[in-house]
Amino acid sequence: MTENILEVDNLRVKIGRKTILDDIRIQFKKNESVVIAGRNGSGKSTFLRCLANVIFPDRGSIVYNKGTTKEKIGFISDQISLFENLTVEQGIRFHSSVFHIEDFDYTLINDLKFDLNQKIKNLSAGEKTLYHLSLLLSQKPEILLIDEIIHTIDPYLREKFLEAVIELIDRYQTTVIMINHTFSEIEKIPERVLVMEKGQFILDEKCETLGEKIKSVVSEKEIPEEIPYILKRESSFQKEYFIYPFKEEFRKAFPHEYKELSLNDIIKAFVGGQYVKEGN
Amino acid sequence: MFRYNINFSSPVPIYQQIILAIKLEILSGRLKTSDQLPPIRELAKILKLNPNTVAKAYYNLEGEGFIESKRGSGNWVNYKNIKLGSLRKGMLEDEFRNFLERALSLGATREDIKKLIEKDLTHD
Numbered sequence: 252m253t254e255n256i257l258e259v260d261n262l263r264v265k266i267g268r269k270t271i272l273d274d275i276r277i278q279f280k281k282n283e284s285v286v287i288a289g290r291n292g293s294g295k296s297t298f299l300r301c302l303a304n305v306i307f308p309d310r311g312s313i314v315y316n317k318g319t320t321k322e323k324i325g326f327i328s329d330q331i332s333l334f335e336n337l338t339v340e341q342g343i344r345f346h347s348s349v350f351h352i353e354d355f356d357y358t359l360i361n362d363l364k365f366d367l368n369q370k371i372k373n374l375s376a377g378e379k380t381l382y383h384l385s386l387l388l389s390q391k392p393e394i395l396l397i398d399e400i401i402h403t404i405d406p407y408l409r410e411k412f413l414e415a416v417i418e419l420i421d422r423y424q425t426t427v428i429m430i431n432h433t434f435s436e437i438e439k440i441p442e443r444v445l446v447m448e449k450g451q452f453i454l455d456e457k458c459e460t461l462g463e464k465i466k467s468v469v470s471e472k473e474i475p476e477e478i479p480y481i482l483k484r485e486s487s488f489q490k491e492y493f494i495y496p497f498k499e500e501f502r503k504a505f506p507h508e509y510k511e512l513s514l515n516d517i518i519k520a521f522v523g524g525q526y527v528k529e530g531n
Numbered sequence: 532m533f534r535y536n537i538n539f540s541s542p543v544p545i546y547q548q549i550i551l552a553i554k555l556e557i558l559s560g561r562l563k564t565s566d567q568l569p570p571i572r573e574l575a576k577i578l579k580l581n582p583n584t585v586a587k588a589y590y591n592l593e594g595e596g597f598i599e600s601k602r603g604s605g606n607w608v609n610y611k612n613i614k615l616g617s618l619r620k621g622m623l624e625d626e627f628r629n630f631l632e633r634a635l636s637l638g639a640t641r642e643d644i645k646k647l648i649e650k651d652l653t654h655d
Contacts, residue, residue: 417582
């Protein structure tokens with residue numbers, strides 16, 4: 252198996268009396284692409300910020316692979332402010348001197364047709380994100396942490412953003428860990444999906460095999476009790492059950508058409524299921 | 532790039548769809564032996580896929596004897612030892628079974644299907 256690049260053990264974060272992250276234990280592998288989903292306030296962003304060394308945990312450890320120094324960890328969030336008063340070019344020079352980068356790669360900057368003399372504060376939100384990404388690329392990151400920014404960028408820049416991330420995965424075997432709410436566009440990048448709820452991971456599966464473990468079935472009647480489901484969507488003429496964990500023998504116990512789901516639908520079912528639970 | 536579109540919402544794994552797309556290109560003659568395939572990174576960027584997915588498809592195609600990967604210079608079509616006739620037959624049978632399943636679920640009889648095929652074939 253590939254080596255772990257990051258090992259998290261017993262991670263706990265409290266804010267006031269509220270436990271945000273609750274004894275998390277998880278490993279990430281080199282070159283793995285992971286997406287973290289979960290409802291608002293579930294602790295996803297706090298977790299990512301811990302990995303990025305922006306928040307310090309109350310307990311537990313986050314151990315990076317030997318050799319993965321701080322500058323090899325990239326963190327992108329729409330809440331990071333760049334050097335607003337510098338121009339695009341000055342920002343690049345400053346960044347290069349701090350991180351000892353001698354051969355800054357202008358490919359992405361040129362591709363986006365950025366005016367090098369423009370002040371960074373005058374860039375749009377999406378442009379700032381891409382600019383930030385191009386700075387991070389020059390550090391050849393071993394880990395890239397992306398916090399829910401896809402939806403803040405317009406479709407053209409989003410495409411450029413995804414292409415740059417793909418380039419990283421292929422060129423430097425970067426491990427990518429991203430938080431996302433909309434999956435349709437990034438769906439084919441992650442290889443592993445995590446769902447967080449109340450500061451813990453309630454799902455940790457490989458995307459490739461997840462489809463075999465969760466299926467939906469539409470029925471007019473209730474399904475037998477032995478079939479576990481995470482979400483039931485009811486309308487006046489039908490009930491749709493999201494079955495997890497799915498077993499082949501359910502086809503015999505309850506012969507119906509079991510539908511395959513896209514990653515987007517699977518995540519919606521998991522996140523939705525948590526709301527329903529709360530309601531009960 | 533390929534005539535065959537990758538269907539993101541399909542339950543068929545993406546790497547298998549890429550394999551199928553390349554086989555179709557070969558069967559139709561649009562890809563010939565010694566043609567170069569797009570580099571993994573480029574194809575991943577075009578299709579917005581994880582490069583490991585494309586690599587997996589290429590690796591499988593190489594294992595099946597459709598392509599050859601040369602270290603440092605990329606992936607090349609090379610199906611010298613593949614019998615295209617039997618590949619075509621296999622894929623046609625798969626397609627036909629899918630069609631049959633859908634037709635029967637519409638309530639068509641065997642007679643209906645036979646008539647339909649004959650009608651369409653004579654019209655061509």
